Amino acid sequence: MDMNEIKEIFFQECEEQLAELETGLMALDEGDDDSETVNAVFRAVHSIKGGAGAFALDDLVRFAHVFETTLDCVRSNQLEPTKDVIKVLLKSADVLADLTNAARDGGTVEESRCSALIVDLQALANGAAAPAQTAEVDDAAVIAAEPDIGFTPVQVQFDDLEPDTSFTPVPFSFDAFGDDVPCAAKFLITLTPKADLYLKGNETVLLLRELSQLGEIAVSCDTTQLPGIEQIDPEGAYLTWTITLTSSAGEDAIRAVFEFAEWDCELDIQSVDPAEAGPPDVSNEEMSDADDDVSPVNDGLKGDDIALAQPSAFVNSAVAEIAGNAEDAASTGPNVVNLPSAVSQKTQEAEPTALNTQATQSRPAKSAAASTIRVELERVDRLINLVGELVINQAMLAQSVTESASSGTSAVTMGLEDLQQLTREIQDSVMAIRAQPVKPIFQRMSRTVREIADMTGKNVRLVTEGENTEVDKTVIDKLAEPLTHMIRNAVDHGLETPEKRQAAGKPTEGVLRLSAKHRSGRIVLEIADDGAGIDRKRVRQKAIDNGLITAETVLADDEIDNLIFHAGFSTAETLSDISGRGVGMDVVKRSIQALGGRITIVSTPGKGSVFTMSLPLTLAVLDGMVVTVADQTLVVPLTSIIETLKPEADHIHGFGASGRLIAIRDSFKPMVDVGQILNFTHVPTDPLAGVALLVDSDDGGQSALLVDAIQGQRQVVIKSLEANYANVPGIAAATILGDGQVALIVDVEAVVSASRSGALKSEMSLAAVG
């Protein structure tokens, strides 16, 4: 595996982490205050930072670090995850995603966005740190104490403290403690690797070697867990290492050594020196002074009484508690390793909480990961193709057996039936491999909503439902664009400004509901807003201005609503850069139709609009009606057919030179002679001898496709014509029928449009309603 492959895996994992991050933040936003959620969020950013560090992606590391620091404050309850805080965090997640993409694709992210957020994040983190001194003294004391290692336990004269309880805390910087106070400290590290550690290519000796570079180390190995040679698992892990490290590097540096190992081993880092007995003071200069004072005492552990010159809030609460323990320790002599002081326990509890929980949480995550595998899409596609072949072959075999004389033997027939059953099951299972939940795309939408809400100054809450609904990957990939567009439209046009909403007596926060569900073999997506609904008067006026309809045209409400799907239709009064970029709902409709889907709108004035999209679950197979046109076998997608009928003589009316209309329940629909349009024949098809398929066309109108006969209805595997040939106007794709012959799938929209313009063009333009 070369570096690029590893990097590729890293970016794939980043994508997952980013999704996790967003899910977590959204959950927090909805009031989930589970510490698991916070930890998951933290872990996601931490993992990205770690990986980015390994690849020297400095921008990413820098941002992730600041992000992580702020999240750490949330995690340690120093920072309340209010709506505003989460807004910043969500934005940061967006930037982090952008940075990741930039790192992968070589783009850049706007420096200003990045730095502005860094400032915000730092402000949050600092804001959290300041109150922490008063409100969260215990935590603060622990954090402060940790790098402050040059101390012996002290006995505090409480008499001296009592009068000073009103003392105000002194602000200080945590960072300074960690980085700027170089004093050699002793750590006791217990390391019990698990088998996983070795499986992942880690090696204890390397960790030890790295530790030895931090300072002086003494290592001992506990081999008591080692079973006899007859029971030993050569890949097992049985050893426990005890390392005594004297180093001026802080605990962070030691943890860093175990960064990639800590989840696969039991790691316990204790600061041996009972320095935790409490900093006599918190300001930096005095800190070092204190160091000087106290360090000589180090060896003796005499427990000298030290009168604190300047007692602080720490001393008031934390130290008071500790002092008793320290006294114990002092009396039992210099055996500080097992010092049961409140502080040493807290050091483990508070600071490494994250690490411990990370360890416990990452384990189930890992076992879940073990049950899934990453497979290149290409391989799955190949399998799907082959299964498609199998289905066709099976059909061909069945057909030839039926035709041959051997069809009489029941064994063969039964065997064939079993085969058919099996192939169908295989096909379904293979299709299921490609099925993916729509969740990632929904998450992307939440970002879109945030961005547009920001740009338009609207308050929007996105509610998603059914995000685990599964659909073929190709559909998901092609769904992003139309969906983004519709979400943009819904926020920009659908929802009102907070002021307008207030005036209308609605809550200022608009709600956008995005839902997905399965319905009769299709996936149905709904985008519902609780905005003003479609302003039909304006839409109508606009349509008249654009020449789509005449002022006299009488249209039903839903017909007016459907006008927004026409080309060049934008009702926004000002062209914004959000939705006024020249593409409108017509583009959305076209891309949905290109996927074999339909889109409808239901709008209630004052209550909002609901866009409903219904899409096939896969683009690999399609339900089609197999028809005969001029001796050719064609497939018409079933989704576009409304009904089929046998034309009767008195329902056919000539129209102009060659046009024909058919009367269906008193409304006239143009007849489209498929054979002529596709140039299979020059002789007009006799409508009375053929069958008419009533289909929906672009503008919501209907046309009747005239074919010679209907052969049946069948599920067909879609084959590309472009792969080896080229796009054929009027033809959407090809398929292979049971007899092994290629049949063409009709592009209904193109054929209907061609019947109007008189010629097939490969790029059909939308015909306006007349």
Next chain:
Amino acid sequence: MHQTSKNLADGARELIAFRIGEQEFCVDIMSVREIRGWTPATSLPHSPGYVLGVINLRGAVLPIVDLSSRLGMKESDPSARHVIIVAQVYSKVVGLLVDAVSDILTATDENIQPTPEVSSELDKSFAKGVLAIEGRMICLIELERLFPEVESEAA
């Protein structure tokens, strides 16, 4: 065998020779995927006259080109005796309808003579050169030139 590989190393190449009517042609063997019998093709609407349609080649949709018609000669009337040479042109695979495949030739660049200046129905631009082998005249066809639309798409 040894001889062959030595020749190939010297810049020689193998060609598949086939017959259309009375004339013989050849293409580089490296672009030929397989040779199969004729099966009826599904015709494509609005396609050039030399595109006979598409067939099912183990699940792939394969366009069939009447090479005779493409080269400006008379249109073939495909029958079971015809042969389809499945060839790769750029990234696409096409089937070439010919009358029969005759043999495999080994030729070096020296064996290939430039196409003589004749006013022929055969569009000279398709021919890369001619080979004289055992008294036969075999025309080497450049497939890439036959399908300019494929070429432009690949470019």
